Amino acid sequence: MTNAYIRGTGFHVPDRILTNADLEKIVETSDEWITSRTGIKERHIAAKGEAASDLAAAAAKKALADAGMEAEELTHILVATVTPDCYTPACSCLVQAKLGLTHRIAMDLNAACSGFLYGLEQARAIVALKPEAKILLVGAEILTSRTNWEDRTTCVLFGDGAGAVIISGEPAPGTGSGRPAGRILDSLLCSDGSGADLLVISGGASSEPYATGQVVGPSHYIRMKGQDVFKLAVRSMESVCKDILARNGLSVDDVDLLIPHQANSRIIEAVGRKLGVAAERVFINVDRYGNTSAASVPIALAEARQQGRITEGSLVLLTAFGGGFTWGASLVRF
Template sequence: MTAIHIQGLGTYVPAKRITNDDLASRVDTSDEWIVSRTGIKARHMLADDENGSDAGVKAALLALEDAGLEPGDITHVLTATCTPDYLCPSTACILSGKLGTHGAMAFDLNAACTGFVYGLDVARGLLAGNPDAKILLVGSEAFTRRMNWNDRTTCILFGDGAAAVVLTDGDAGTPRACLPSAARLRDVQCGADGRQYPLLTVGGGTARNYRPGDPVQDDFYLQMQGREVFKLAVRSLSSVCAQLLERNGLSLDDVDLFIPHQANLRIIEAVGDRLKLGADKVFVNLDEYGNTSAASIPLGIGDACRQGRIRAGSRVLISAFGGGFTWGAALLEF
């Protein structure tokens, strides 16, 4: 099997920017309190007439442009999200209809904040069976639609955003805009522990037996046991990164840049310490976006490319954890 490559990448964040001071006007918090505990300074919010699928389309069009492809060239549309437009139809189908990828296989996958890494593994399997496929993988989240704005422990953490990549079997040439070179997916590893699902939930599904006219309950919004999530996140991120490097015969000295899921600066720093990575090798952009869940890592890749932190020849380690409880890591070689 020819090596799988990320042939194009596109990112999008909504124009509306919510600072910590903006939040302090509606909930009992402050800029100092938020920054000291999370490292987040701002996040972006979808406009009232904008949905997650709209954000995904904007990112997807940029990824297609980067790859030098048209929507009609795409054979599969995968959308990683845990804040879909609807329970049914899938956001992938909605996105496909807006893009014009008619006839392409389309479905959502929900691994929460690990969704993009899970999507890479799923795409790898699809390309193994169909080497001619051209897969559009979109991570798009509308988390501000599921925030309880009276809960200062959670509403400060999340933002909206989208990012997309085009995956092909083999290097089809140099991308046109965002990526410095087509990134080879060397390996990916994912896991989950369903016993931990109560630690982080977002309602709106059928576990709650709503009847017409019933008011929504608190479990309609994101609920999280932060301390327990922190401990599990640090352990799982550190472990999966070490396992992935070991099975590829590599050490952290062989990694040029580590892009972890952007959830909380304390988690990122704790993982960096466990892996013995210097701050110069750990990429952080959550100060501007907050936690964008499945869009987090590809947004990070895009920003790192624009900042010159990723160049042709860079080896990049990415890793994420999320509700479920899920985790995953992947090695990219540019």
């Protein structure tokens, strides 16, 4: 099978920052309450009129520069999102247009917070079929468009942003940053729809269509049973990480950096602790961005590379858990 390589990474977040102190003025909460339960101190919020495709295109341009590539070289555009600009056309088509391209394969994926990992597997499959392919994969979300600011248990959690990677069958870094390319060693993905009602946005979709003039209700926004999701997230990410390491003949000691979905610090710390990964080998940036769903892992991956946390030879373990439920893990050797 043709190897698939991550040749470049990039991320983009909106300029506006919403701090915990700001949230204290909006809803009954406090910085201490939010920080102690989530580890989040601030999150970035999209400006009025700023859409997921805007964030995705900006992140894509940074990933292309990092890979030393021009947009014209791309053959495929994949966007993982639960908050696209509109139902149709796909966010990926709008990103394509904003990059000045036409006649490419473009499609969206929806696997909630696991969307980027599902996209990695899709990209690997494309490269296996078409070794000459050069793929843009973006995780992009404007979750604040589906956040109920009257629900203090959920509104403190989410932020907006986009992370992007360039994937191809060639490892050459080109004329970009010169950072090492990462070979995708393996991916393991799972899902279970029996818990769908524990984390859901249903209002306005085919199961709960809105009539003209109808008042938008709570079902339009993120609804989550936090304690149930917490337990499932920790258990599922721990299990899938152990499984992917075992089937590749690796142990936790071989992992140089664990990059989990940035849902909240307590989940991240619990996963690291149960896996036996030392805290210094677990990447955390949820304190500055909040939960950005499908954008979470690629933002963290791009930032980790920028900070020098990933160097030549590093084995990186990515893992995520999201609505569906979906979860998974990927191994990347840089």
